[in-house]
Amino acid sequence: MKKYDYILIGSGPAAYKMSNLLAGTTRKVLVIDGGEFGGTCPNYGCEPKIFLEGATRAVLQSQQLLGRGIKQAAQIDWHDLMTTKLNRFNPWPAETKAIIAKSHDVEDGYAHFVDEKTVVVNGHEYRSDHIIIATGQHPNHLDIPGDQWTHTSTDVLSLPHLPQHVTFIGAGYVAMELATVLGAAGAAVTLIDHSDRPLKAFPAKKAAVVKKAMEERGIEFLFNTGVQAVQQQDEGFIVQTDHGEVPTDYVVDASGRRPNIEQLALDKAGVQFDRGGVIVNDHLQTSNPHVYAIGDVVSRPQAKLTPVAEFEGQYLFDYLEGHSAAAIEYPTIGTAAFTFPEIAAAGVTEDDVRENSAYQVKSFDLHYASLAAGQNDQSGRLTLVFKDDLLVGASEVGDYAADDINNFLPVIGLRITGEQYRQAVITIYPALADKIASSLN
Template sequence: MKKYDEILIGSGPAAYEMSNLLAQTDHKILVIEGFEYGGTCPNYGCEPKIFLEGAARTVLQSQQLLGHGVSQPAKLDWSALMQTKLDRFDPWPAETREIIKKTHDVEDGYAHFVDDHTVSVNGHQYQAEHIIIATGQTPNILDIPGKEHLHTSYDLLSLKNLPKRITVIGAGFVGLELVTLVAAAGAEVTVIMHSDRALREFTKAEDQALVTAMQQRGIKFLFNADTQKVEQAADGLNVVTDQGTVSTDYVLDATGRHPNIEQLGLENTSIAHDRHGITVDGHLMTTVAGVYAIGDVVSRRQPKLTPVAEFEGQYLFNYLMGKNDQEIVYPTIGQAAFTFPEVARVGVSADAVADDSQYQVKTIPLKYGSLYAGQNDQVSTLTLVFKDQRLVGASEIGDYAADDINNFLPVIGLEIDGAEYKQKLIAIYPTLGDKVAGLLK
């Protein structure tokens, strides 16, 4: 049986961060990957999504400016866009594998725990001083009749030809971002939602404004609907719900993601886990000494985002190398949905403290500013939450919400008050960054 200093199970952002850091040591490392090297983000997630969003945003902004200085809006060529995307991203898994292989051993296959401290892959068994589970999450597939007709975000993000009618089940981050993309390319889109709210991470007002903006572009929403089955029809597919049937050509299951642990053989170990992922302590160690978990596979309340996964990879490296013995403390984390308009947030939610007199909430329409008016952005609204005169939360809906909220991340995370901000910074005029000082009174 071969032994290593560290075994990394997975090669996504969390594991890749650790892999690069461990490459600077004399440790002997094994990286095991049964999916795509690099994980979801660079192959089927945030990287290709934001790449495609650039073209979709241009099209939608040009449509928004029709009659306001633009006479002919842009049109998105899906086939050309997708081919450009494939040319860029298809080589990434092989390239990532080669980068890892330069400094570490690799095994292509799914790791399976034989016992608490032994993993098996491809008929080989391995042990290590530290085993790090970083297998991330995988898309849900509804267990309904006709589920063989359901597609995941992985499928859609490699779809060379755009179907005329697309039905999306689910209205979370992934669902609404992909709805934005395919609708911008000309597909007729219907969203089936199990509840009456889409992105519950944001305020109710922001949620309603986003759905309304999407409806005005022709996207249909079916609220409080239970999807019962998918049937083959003469001219496509029928999605049957308790509120009627939706005729379509393609069905995207965007009902969420779950921890990718089914093939790990955790039943052979004492590693505790729940439906949110693997249970860890303040040092990211599982209930088995020497076995750790990082990234989206971890059961935690912090958002499951690539930067958070990388932060955990950096933390665990420092902890295992003896550079830090403190429990992990997460920084201020920003969050955004790259829909159109975008929604973004950080810190305390205005809705959560609406009835708490300790907090003061400011809501500022941004449409009167020259930048937003020039884009005919009539939706942009910024919400700020203060406690004891200090900013503790910010959220926005608008064309530039993600960038705008990034202006407030250091203010909240570094606990900067308005006077200190004005003394030390003069932002570029006339963007929102210039206005931040005026808002922090």
Template sequence: MKHYDEILIGSGPAAYKMSNLLAQTDHQVLVIEGFEFGGTCPNYGCEPKIFLEGAVRNVLQSQQLVGKGISKPATLDWQQLMQTKLERFNPWPAETKENIAKTHDVESGYAEFVDDHTVKVNGNSYQADHIIIATGQTPNILNIPGKDELHTSFDVLSLKKLPQKITFIGAGFVSLELATLVAAAGAEVTVIMHSDRVLRGFPKEESSVLVKAMQDRGIRFMFKTNTQSLLAGDDELVLETDQGSVKTNYVVDATGRHPNIERLHLERTNIQYDRNGILVDDHLKTTVDGVYAIGDVVSRHEPKLTPVAEFEGQYLFNYLTGNTQDTIKYPTIGRAAFTYPVVAMAGVNPDNVVDNHSYQIKKVPLKYGSLYAGQNDQLSHLTLVFKNQQLVGVSAVGEHAADDVNNFLPVIGLKITGKEYRQAVMAIYPALADKVGGEL
């Protein structure tokens, strides 16, 4: 049985980060991947999604400016856009595998644990000083009659021909971002959710602004609705809910994701996990010595995002190579839904402290600035949360919300005051400087 210094199970952002760092050492490393090399993000997640969003945003911006300087809005050619996307992203798994194989051994197949310290893949058993589980998450599939007709975000991001009517079940990041894309391309879109609001975890006000904007573009929302079954008709599908039937051509299950652990056979080990993923300590070690977990497969409070996964990969490399003995400490994390408008936030959510007198909440409309007025952006605004005059939270909705929140991250993360910020930074006008002014 071959023994390695490290075995990486998975090759997504967390594992790929570690793989690249370990390539700079003399460690013997095995990388095992049963899905696409590179994981979800570069193949069926954030990378292709943001690539498509580039064209979609320009189309929606042009529509917003009709009568304000643009006489004819742009239109989206979905087939052409998808072909461009496929040409760019289809080679990525093979290229990623090739890059890893330059410095590490590689196995294409699903790994399973034989015992606490032995994994098997393709009939071969291996052991290592450190086994790192980085298998990520996979989309949920509702257990309803007709579930075989359900599609996931993976399917949508490779959809060569756009159906006329598309229905999304769920109202999180994935659902609303994909709904924005296909609606801009001309599909009739319905979003169904069992709750009374979208993007739970983001401030309610910004989420409501987004829903209104999407509704104004013709996207239908069905709140407090439970999906019951999906029936195939002659030329369409019928989605039955407790609020009536929805006739559609394509249904996307966007009800969330779950940790990719089923194939690992953790029941053969003492590795503990819950519904959110594998349990780890503050060194990312599982309940078995020598076995660690990083990335979206980990059960943790921090958002399951690519930068967080890469941060964990960097930390665990430093810890396993003796460069740190400190426990992992996460930085201030920004997150955004790349809808139209974009919704973004970092730090304290204003909804959680609205009745707490220790915090002060300040709302800053942005529509009056020349940059926003010139884009006919009437929706954009910032919400700033202060505690003892220190900025501790920011949220935004608008075309530039992700950048707006990013601009405030150093103030929150470094815990500098507004005075210190203004003394150290003079931002470009009329972009950030016009937004911030004397608000900090």
């Protein structure tokens, strides 16, 4: 049995961050992964998704400018786009594994615990006083008749041919972003969701703006609708719902994501978990004092995002290496859906404080600004939430909402007053400065 100072189960952003930091020490480290090295984000998540968004944005912005200086809208060549995407991303798992292997031992395979300090991979036993679970999440799979005909977001991100009609089950981040891409490429798109609105992580009125824009491009929404089965027919499929049938060529199960814990045999290590993932304390330690968890596999209220995972990897390295004994304290976290228009938020939103008089809410229509007018962005709306003269939250819908909200993160996180901001910063004009004018007064 080989012994290590650290065993990292997983190689996604959280584990990759920690393994890079440990590479600068003399610690003996083993990194185990049974999937693609690098995890979800660079292989079948945010990185390839944002790559496809580049062409998508160009097409949709050109459509938005027809008759306003643009004579012909751009079009997506799906085959060329996918070929370019695959050429870029297919080498990444091997490259990531090779980078890790320069400093640490690696093992291809799925690990499971046999006791509180020991895991087994491919029949080999490994032992450590510090085992870190960083296995991430995977797409949920609805247990319905015909579920063998459904696909995942992973499949869509490497889809060789564009179907004529795509039906998504779900209307969260994944479904809305991929529906935007496929719709821009020319597919007819239907989204089915059991709730009454899309993008429930964002303010309702701003999510409604995104929905309306997508509907105007021909994307169909069916809310308060449950999917009962998927049935194959001679040409395509039928999605059976409690409100009728939806003929389609391709079905994507985008009903959510689940933590990758099934194969770990956590009970053998005495590690507690729930439906959200592995339960940890404020030092990312599990119920087993020798086992920790970082990244999307952790059960926590904070958004499951790549930067949050990397933050946890940095924190755990500092804590276990004795650089800090403090409990983890999460900073202000920004999040966005790369639809068109985009939607983004950070901190407290207007929906959180609708009936709370301790907060002041200011909203701004952005389409009057010269920048938005030149881009014909008629959707832009920014909302800022203040408490005791401090900015505590921001949300926006618009063509560049993610970048705009990123500009507010330091103001929120550093607790800067409007006066301090004005004395310290003069922003580039006419960009965000043109949009928000004196909003921080």
